[in-house]
Amino acid sequence: MMNTMHPALRRIDLNLLPAFDAIYRHRSVRMAAEELIMSTSALSHALSRLRIALNDPLFYREGHRMCPSVYATQIAPSIASALAFLNQELIPQPDFFPAVSSDCLQIAITDFTAFCIFPALMNRVQHRAPGLSFELRYLPHSPALTELLAGDVDLALGFSARDETEHPDLDAICWQRDDYVVISHMQRSHLTLKDYLAARHLVVTPWNEAYGVLDLALERMGHTRQVTVKTPSMLSAPFIIEESDMLMAIPRSAAEKFARTTRIKIFELPFYVPPFDVKIYTHKRSGKRGATHWLKNELQQMANELAGE
Structure with missing residues (x-):
């Protein structure tokens, strides 16, 4: 099957286009050759090749000036625009020097991942x-796979079960391994599974998910819990727990930080849920x-x- 992609471009040596652009701007073969750092004979040869490829004289000599043909005048703006665009887009990536960089990194987060890392x-x-700056973005799912692959975000901070299969185009490092605990108001003295199932619960659902890891674990045990409040934000949740009889399952690292500023008590989760990893995801072709x-x-x-502390 004949290749029909870009038929016009395949007929032309694209190295000839800068020669056309320079002659059009300077109206002079000599000045164009000086700009392109080539001999006038080489530039004249390039112009001859381009005339054949485009089937048009392109320029007429009038005295010391090269005057463009109607067709040359028609195509000159598009060629100049295309060359400027390609020149801008094809600039090699500069080396990164953190002390002088002014890059802005877009990072996908949840309350918890921002709270535990930033x-x-x-x-x-x-x-x-x-000079490095950050734009934090809440995204409706984890680990922001679509946004990472599309280049909409540069990094994503997300949760990962230990047995999760990662996407082949993503790199991930484990920031922290954590487990769940339960927080309650200060008056509670103990917490059994029976107590847990009898209580009302506040659940943080950053992606508005119907079931979380804990609900699935309880379901496998034949239990359910009574969810009274769902919220996408972790930051207000401990203050609600402090003033109510509800329970909240929360990563241990966050619970320990919240315990410094709120009147809450921390209990071990009264059933088994595997630890989870907080991971830093990046695209391999960022x-x-x-x-x-x-x-x-x-x-x-x-x-x-942190692991060595």
Whole structure:
């Protein structure tokens, strides 16, 4: 089957287009040759080839000037625009230097992932990369696969079960392994499975999911829990728990931080749910490879330091 893609382009050596553009702008073969750093004879030869390819004289000599034909005048703006666009788009990616970078990284988050990562991250990078900025985006699912693959976000902070199969186009590093605990008001003295099932519950659903990991675990045991409040935000939830008789399952790291600022009590979850990982996801072909690679290294070092505490 004959290849019919770009038939006009396949007839022309595209290296001839800068020659056309330069002659059109300068109206001079000599000045165009100087700009392109080539000999006038080489440029004249290029013009001859282009005349044959386009079947048009393109330029007429009038005295010392090269005057464009009607067809040359017609195509000149499009050629100039295409060359400018390609020149801009094909600039090689610059090396990333954190101390002078002004890149903006778009990062997909939830309340929890921002809460557990960004305070320490900003403390770390504010001196190493003072010009680096971040745009945090809440997304309706995890781990923001579609947005990462499309280049809409540069990194995603998401949850992952230990046995989850990762997408082949994504890189992921484990920031933190965590497990669930239960928080309650201060008056509660103990928490059994019977107590848990009898209580009312507040559930955080960042992606408006109908069932969470805990609900599925309870279902396998033949139980359900009474969900009284669903909220997409974790940040207000502990304050609601403090003032009510509801229970809330929450990652241990977040519960310990909230316990410093609210009057809540922490209990072990009275049934087994596997630990989960908080992961940093990036696309293997990210458009900001230098910045994302550097930030991933910083995050990995932070994770190693936290694991060694």
